[in-house]
Amino acid sequence: MPDLFAARAQMATSLAFHIIFACIGIAMPVLMVIAEWRWMRTGDPIQLALAKRWSKGTAILFAVGAVSGTVLSFELGLLWPGFMEFAGAIIGMPFSLEGFAFFTEAIFLGIYLYGWNRISKGAHLFSGVLVAVSGVASGAFVVIANAWMNAPVGFELLAGRPINIDPIAAMMTPAAIPEALHMTIAAFVATGFAVAGIHAWFVLKEPENPFHRRALPIALWIAIPAGLLQPFSGHMSAEFVARNQPAKLAAMEALFTTQRGAPLRIGGWPDPETRTVSLGVEIPRGLSFLAFEDVNAEVAGLDRVPRADWPNVRVVHVAFQIMVGLGSYLALVALWALVLRLRGRAVHTSKWLLRALVLGSPMGFIAVEAGWTVTEVGRQPWIVNGMVRTAQAVTPMPGLVIPFAVFTLLYCFLGVVVAVLLWRQIVRTSPMGEFMATSEFRVLPLDGRPSGSAAAVRPSRRSRAFEGLGE
Amino acid sequence: MSGLGLADVLAGLMVAALTMYVLLGGADFGGGLWDLLASGPRKAAQRELVADAIGPIWEANHVWLILVVVMLFSCFPPAFARFSTLLHIPLVIMLVGIVLRGSAFTFRTYDSQRDDVQIRWGRTFAIASTLTPVMLGVCVGATISGDLGAVRIDASAYDIYVAPWCTPFAFAVGALTLALFAFLAAVYLTVEALDDGLREDFRTRALGAGGAVGVLAFLVLVLARSSAPFLWTRLASEQWALAIHGVTALAALTAFWALITRRWRTARFAAALQATCVVWGWAWAQFPYLLPPGITIADAAAPEATLRLVLIGLSVGFVVLVPSFWYLFRVFKRQPGPLPE
Numbered sequence: 011m012p013d014l015f016a017a018r019a020q021m022a023t024s025l026a027f028h029i030i031f032a033c034i035g036i037a038m039p040v041l042m043v044i045a046e047w048r049w050m051r052t053g054d055p056i057q058l059a060l061a062k063r064w065s066k067g068t069a070i071l072f073a074v075g076a077v078s079g080t081v082l083s084f085e086l087g088l089l090w091p092g093f094m095e096f097a098g099a100i101i102g103m104p105f106s107l108e109g110f111a112f113f114t115e116a117i118f119l120g121i122y123l124y125g126w127n128r129i130s131k132g133a134h135l136f137s138g139v140l141v142a143v144s145g146v147a148s149g150a151f152v153v154i155a156n157a158w159m160n161a162p163v164g165f166e167l168l169a170g171r172p173i174n175i176d177p178i179a180a181m182m183t184p185a186a187i188p189e190a191l192h193m194t195i196a197a198f199v200a201t202g203f204a205v206a207g208i209h210a211w212f213v214l215k216e217p218e219n220p221f222h223r224r225a226l227p228i229a230l231w232i233a234i235p236a237g238l239l240q241p242f243s244g245h246m247s248a249e250f251v252a253r254n255q256p257a258k259l260a261a262m263e264a265l266f267t268t269q270r271g272a273p274l275r276i277g278g279w280p281d282p283e284t285r286t287v288s289l290g291v292e293i294p295r296g297l298s299f300l301a302f303e304d305v306n307a308e309v310a311g312l313d314r315v316p317r318a319d320w321p322n323v324r325v326v327h328v329a330f331q332i333m334v335g336l337g338s339y340l341a342l343v344a345l346w347a348l349v350l351r352l353r354g355r356a357v358h359t360s361k362w363l364l365r366a367l368v369l370g371s372p373m374g375f376i377a378v379e380a381g382w383t384v385t386e387v388g389r390q391p392w393i394v395n396g397m398v399r400t401a402q403a404v405t406p407m408p409g410l411v412i413p414f415a416v417f418t419l420l421y422c423f424l425g426v427v428v429a430v431l432l433w434r435q436i437v438r439t440s441p442m443g444e445f446m447a448t449s450e451f452r453v454l455p456l457d458g459r460p461s462g463s464a465a466a467v468r469p470s471r472r473s474r475a476f477e478g479l480g481e
Numbered sequence: 482m483s484g485l486g487l488a489d490v491l492a493g494l495m496v497a498a499l500t501m502y503v504l505l506g507g508a509d510f511g512g513g514l515w516d517l518l519a520s521g522p523r524k525a526a527q528r529e530l531v532a533d534a535i536g537p538i539w540e541a542n543h544v545w546l547i548l549v550v551v552m553l554f555s556c557f558p559p560a561f562a563r564f565s566t567l568l569h570i571p572l573v574i575m576l577v578g579i580v581l582r583g584s585a586f587t588f589r590t591y592d593s594q595r596d597d598v599q600i601r602w603g604r605t606f607a608i609a610s611t612l613t614p615v616m617l618g619v620c621v622g623a624t625i626s627g628d629l630g631a632v633r634i635d636a637s638a639y640d641i642y643v644a645p646w647c648t649p650f651a652f653a654v655g656a657l658t659l660a661l662f663a664f665l666a667a668v669y670l671t672v673e674a675l676d677d678g679l680r681e682d683f684r685t686r687a688l689g690a691g692g693a694v695g696v697l698a699f700l701v702l703v704l705a706r707s708s709a710p711f712l713w714t715r716l717a718s719e720q721w722a723l724a725i726h727g728v729t730a731l732a733a734l735t736a737f738w739a740l741i742t743r744r745w746r747t748a749r750f751a752a753a754l755q756a757t758c759v760v761w762g763w764a765w766a767q768f769p770y771l772l773p774p775g776i777t778i779a780d781a782a783a784p785e786a787t788l789r790l791v792l793i794g795l796s797v798g799f800v801v802l803v804p805s806f807w808y809l810f811r812v813f814k815r816q817p818g819p820l821p822e
Contacts, residue, residue, distance in 0.1 A: 420577060
């Protein structure tokens, strides 16, 4: 395996792995805060059980996200020292801000997870809110650094070196808002529908269990608005790409020839050698309209780009179709759920909607992976669009296939472990255990002083003891 | 050394962040070593104390390392590029350790159905906690020995990517790092232990680790004479070096005295002071070089505009960070005790 390919594969694996945990870290705190807030308002113990159940999942996933994020920050230098030497001074700013947002997130997540009986209810809820806010902020800052790679601004080039660096202008790259918005909403779509799907499955299985019936609407509170907004933010991103990265748009749409009134291609398998697309459906003038709001607008094709500088058209086009297809499905399901609610029907009464939600459960995350593939592979062969080639940035270190193999195996292993753990600890165990913990929680004083025998019991033994009761 | 520039200030802040990582994150890794070495009649209680002590705070403490990395690549991009290119192998091993430490600890905390599974995760957590500080120290050792800065880019792959860090000196610094982290952890745990038996367990461990720190520091000095001439001349000849050695030694002796006479909080303060002096002693020894003997802070510094903004960003960030950290430690460290789930 050539070293450049191994480096790209390692970066792709690390990002593909981390992005799942990052999305969950952004959206999951919102769910637990809503459940906790509803518990405080209504005193409904099921809401508290939900908040605890979700925070347990968040704890596991956040830890894996934190350590895999650390790997990424080092990998920037381990794999792409040429890029960091060029860009470090320009995009250090969003990374520094991300550092502080991540600090806040980690601090208050620690307080949230371990502070149930150490701080007041209000302080506890507020810690959860801070986790949610800083989670969104840290995600947005990282994506802004990536946005700069797509639309590098805030410096001048002199003999291939950046001069007159203005880090604020770099942060204000025109890609920043469309990209950060699209990614943040994607985190809510993916997490919201994944959680909704899991609980929908349980509602179908155990219709009488109130736990899942109350979980479902909370998940939909974020899934419905995010699912409905995402097509609009996607459109905004596509308009940006059409104006700033025509080669990427051409690859997304498999548009080989520059033309006026370009059609929108749905599906299809592009062949870069013959410059044709087999199969697929064409909507006449659709692309010109979507990209430039004019059915006769000219859209640049790949023929404007030297053949050697094409991104991998097949990968980008297919990934884009997957993202749009899955996103559209989820938007339709969101609309369906919304209409049902507006008509005054509870979501869990429609079996077909529940089935549609179960089907959509993994789709958000698949769409996130596909979308990330579009933006990264679509930018190739550039690491800094139009300025630094990925091949120029890679480390001279030989044998990169070894770290690639090490991290791939490590992440596959962790992925399996996390899946098994979530299944065993969260999905399969009965929520009744948390019910018991709830009643115990309520007799504890809330002034921050754990007292009495109940607090002295170790959690592991406690949850084990309650497992028997729950089944 | 005429007048401190903006770049020097940021380098100083980077060392300050690293000091925080050593004092907080380092102790979390040290806790993992004590998990590995848990023994005696209170074996399980020792592990439980370690888990309770680091559970709520390790993720926040870990971010100090990310801050150091981000400052290094924002403010000194060429140094970061060279550092991470030449130290690729030890950094990858360290990262694997970081990943396994954090995830295994979380898996052990939340996967409580079967004891054999718990033991396996506990073992993984403990071994990763031991490996990571050694590799961190190896990277520091390779830097300060001057071997990293002296690498010629036309040398063989072995001479570029292995030789600078695969030295007895670098591994001695690695062992010293582990001993220092273990010492900090044991001293902190004497304050956090809930009963006297456990407190005595960790007192013994603190005294042992403190002794190891002394022996390894001496070994590092001895090895420095032949393998790290740059460091050796700095440490042996300059006035300030003697002063820092003096304060370090004084702090170490105070920590020992306080442990022997069971003044736990004094011991904690002295141990933290000692670790701080070790980090700053190293930083002063290589000042004004980032990668001695070639690359200075000024050589690698980013343009003034970036440095100024990062400094502003850090100042604003600290306004948020300091009260948050204070609150975190107030909630979990003022009244030590078992934690709820």
